[in-house]
Amino acid sequence: xxxxxxxxxxxxxxxxxxxxxxxxxxxxxxxxxxxxxxxxxxxxxxxxxxxxxxxxxxxxxxxxxxxxxxxxxxxxxxxxxxxxxxxxxxxxxxxxxxxxxxxxxxxxxxxxxxxxxxxxxxxxxxxxxxxxxxxxxxxxxxxxxxxxxxxxxxxxxxxxxxxxxxxxxxxxxxxxxxxxxxxxxxxxxxxxxxxxxxxxxxxxxxxxxxxxxxxxxxxxxxxxxxxxxxxxxxxxxxxxxxxxxxxxxxxxxxxxxxxxxxxxxxxxxxxxxxxxxxxxx
Numbered sequence: 001x002x003x004x005x006x007x008x009x010x011x012x013x014x015x016x017x018x019x020x021x022x023x024x025x026x027x028x029x030x031x032x033x034x035x036x037x038x039x040x041x042x043x044x045x046x047x048x049x050x051x052x053x054x055x056x057x058x059x060x061x062x063x064x065x066x067x068x069x070x071x072x073x074x075x076x077x078x079x080x081x082x083x084x085x086x087x088x089x090x091x092x093x094x095x096x097x098x099x100x101x102x103x104x105x106x107x108x109x110x111x112x113x114x115x116x117x118x119x120x121x122x123x124x125x126x127x128x129x130x131x132x133x134x135x136x137x138x139x140x141x142x143x144x145x146x147x148x149x150x151x152x153x154x155x156x157x158x159x160x161x162x163x164x165x166x167x168x169x170x171x172x173x174x175x176x177x178x179x180x181x182x183x184x185x186x187x188x189x190x191x192x193x194x195x196x197x198x199x200x201x202x203x204x205x206x207x208x209x210x211x212x213x214x215x216x217x218x219x220x221x222x223x224x225x226x227x228x229x230x231x232x233x234x235x236x237x238x239x240x241x242x243x244x245x246x247x248x249x250x251x252x253x254x255x256x257x258x259x260x261x262x263x264x265x266x267x268x269x270x271x272x273x274x275x276x277x278x279x280x281x
Contacts, residue, residue: 070126124157
């Protein structure tokens with residue numbers, strides 16, 4: 001029941017980055033920076049590891065792996081990935097951020113978009129939801145895993161650490177959390193805004209099994225996901241070292257692209273750096 005795609009991960013990641021740029025430019029709003037930094041590892045997760053398929057997806061998540069997007073503002077990546085994996089028509093990406101559509105700025109459950117278990121975008125809540133879902137699976141004897149993606153800026157939220165304590169205390173070992181550690185947030189570098197500090201030391205102190213990974217190296221990403229599923233008694237945190245805006249040279253490493261749409265000229269410059277592999281929507 002693993003995800004299957006007729007396309008390779010490099011083909012998917014290049015096209016998904018194109019989709020992100022095109023959606024945000026067309027909408028004249030959105031969040032390209034974090035969407036681009038999370039593209040590589042989230043594509044690997046969906047294409048090769050997540051035991052879930054579009055045809056059997058259901059919102060309650062029973063009998064399959066579940067994924068929760070806590071950093072809901074990187075919806076352009078989430079929508080592109082779901083569309084390219086077959087959860088809904090690729091052409092629907094043209095409706096991004098339009099009133100009354102299924103592809104709102106933050107994922108919503110109002111219109112029943114396949115692949116979205118909960119609405120997200122109010123930062124700090126995803127780990128709590130994922131912890132509850134994973135504990136529920138264990139209590140029901142469901143052997144599947146739960147994955148959740150957080151941001152490093154989001155990790156300044158207190159609720160994240162309440163959930164961290166809960167998951168460690170209850171030994172929710174079927175939970176894999178991922179942090180996109182791109183060191184940037186909306187107002188500037190993370191270490192200059194809220195001082196999230198040493199995430200390795202923090203998650204370890206909170207009782208988690210912690211791994212660091214190059215979030216743009218596909219083989220290292222695969223190894224990290226394999227290791228995260230090994231038997232144990234602790235929840236797992238994978239800290240993905242990434243670059244905001246990865247794949248587009250003038251966006252890379254800059255917090256200014258956290259929530260800024262490119263102009264038409266900037267869109268053209270960005271798309272020239274990204275190969276069209278699966279066909280634009």
